Amino acid sequence: MDADPTLPGRRELKRRQTRLALITAALRLADERGADRVTTDEISAAAEVSPRTFFNYFATKEDALVGDPLADCGDPLLPAGRPLLDALLEALAPAFEQIQRDRDLWLLRMRVIAANPQLLPLLIAAAASAEQRLSHAVAEFCGCTPDHTRPQVVAAVANAAVRVALIRWAEAGDARPLIEHAREAFAILHDLKESR
Incomplete structure (x- = not known):
């Protein structure tokens, strides 16, 4: 039986587990001690890998704390034939x-970032990178160039x-999943479009 090509291979799974x-x-270390009091050697030891392995994944300890937490999700691909907001929500669902x-x-992660404001510039940079990838996906969906105003605003x-x-x-004190909060937020965007 052939392996499912959509599933990651053993090497990719190991890479994700190490990351x-x-x-x-x-x-965990930053939460216990503060981000400034943690070294890459301590992070490596806690993860049971060598410091060299740490630097195969991250340039700095701050990248490990903030980085791009959705790197394994890949770039969003908006499904065709749907209204734009619905396509966005579906693309972001994974x-x-x-x-x-x-x-x-x-x-x-959110608690560590809140307690260590020096991480905010890196968080902003990661959000900007994710937003740029989303802008490219919207541009492809709309059939325009990524430097067009529409995909950037969307x-x-x-x-x-x-x-x-x-x-x-x-x-939230309730157990509602994130997707429900996202649907609620996107519904407000849809309502804004319809309101006069």
Whole structure:
């Protein structure tokens, strides 16, 4: 029987596991001591890898703390034949599912960033990179160039909706999954379009 080409191979799974172990170790240590009091050697030891392995994945400890947490989700691909906001929500659904599966890690990341404001510039840079990838996907969906105003504005607004959904999900006392918060935020965008 042939392997499913959509599933990652053994090497890719090992790479993802190592990356996750490094992120988890970095966040736990930073949560315990503060980001400034943690070294890459300590993160490597906690993740049971060599410091050299750490630098195969991250340039700095701050990258492990913030980085691009959705790197394994790949670039969003908007499905054709749908209204733009629906296509965006569908394209981002795998990322929401991944975040939901890693809820404890995401809550830890948000707590570490809140307690270590020096990480904010890196977080902003990661968000800008994700927004640029989303802008390219919107441009392809709309049939225009990525430097056109429309995909840039749509990506920025969608990014804001996702940020609000994440914050509400993290702060919510209920057990609603992230996708429901995202649907609620995107519904408001849709309502804005319809309101006069």
